[in-house]
Amino acid sequence: MSNSIEVKIENKVATIRLNRPEVFNSFNREMAFLLQDTLDECEKNAAVRAIVLTGNGKAFCAGQDLKEVTNPDLNPGFKKILEEHYNPIITRIRAIKKPIIAAVNGVAAGAGANIALACDIVVAHDKVSFIQAFSLIGLVPDSAGTFFLPRLIGFQKALALALLGDKISAEEAEKMGMIYKCVPTEEFETTINALALKLANMPTKALGLIKELYNQxxxxDLEAQLALESKLQIEAASTEDYAEGVAAFMEKRKPEFKGR
Structure with missing residues (x-):
């Protein structure tokens, strides 16, 4: 059984670790399918109320394992790689109604960078870099890089990064709005743990609805978004966590949300 994906569930947080450190956690077919299965399991598991996606070793993820695509016996072809590997990973990340933190522990390149940017909250330490590496080997961005990056940092900046393949530090990424936060390396684990625990103890149903609103x-257009806000606000107001939140506010105590 492969160990290219490691999962640990503790304190209502599922930590998923990409575990091919010898190739900077680059994706092969097996790891791509395992990550999809793991995300599905986290979505179904009521004991999981927040997810952290990170990597083992020196990298978060270097994108596609080029040894796989250059080996005629292993290469599934780019059509399968995109339609069966990366596209389903991105759609799962966005569809799961639980918050997902990308804890970027090292370089995030190509598809690895774009998978991180598809997550709900991206935190990196100050030695991390992001790179849209596709053009450097004659490819185009995938894994929704052309969808999310222009919306995060603007059309002109995103296009330049895609064309030039510039390496961007985590500090630069935070300043341009690409990621939520860059933290000192020595504070990285503490920051991720605190953020994940905070999310895991918040009203999970409401967080999922917020995520749905931002996806849509x-x-x-404005009219459709206002209608969706109304619909999902009514849904949120029917949850046990909303009742608990109001009761805690009125009683001037800390709420105890159950994710229901």
Missing amino acids: SMTN
């Missing part, structure tokens, strides 16, 4: 805002 990418393509909705």
